Amino acid sequence: MNVMNCRSSEVSAFRLGITSNSWITISILISTSMLLLFVHAPEIAGFRIGEMIHTVPLKPLDWLVVIVVASSVFVAEEMRKMLWPKPKK
DSSP: HHHTTTTTTSSSSHHHHHTHHHHHHHHHHHHHHHHHHHOOOOOBBBBOOGTTTOOOOHHHHHHHHHHHHHHHHHHHHHHHHHOOOOOOO
């Protein structure tokens, strides 16, 4: 998610448009899909994909922690842009 903030040091990601860059949107969707596949894929023919990389299914509270921690930089940067905007020249 931090990649959304990196597009501008002054303008909010929401003002730029969260999905305005289709390549970033596609890459986030692919990354999220792969994460879910490796963590929560069902067993196929007695083998779970996550066993290759030693992952275990996460509980809902674990996912909440992951989302809160992962989005903290995004939230902090959006707040910085809102509270301390760059002065206009």
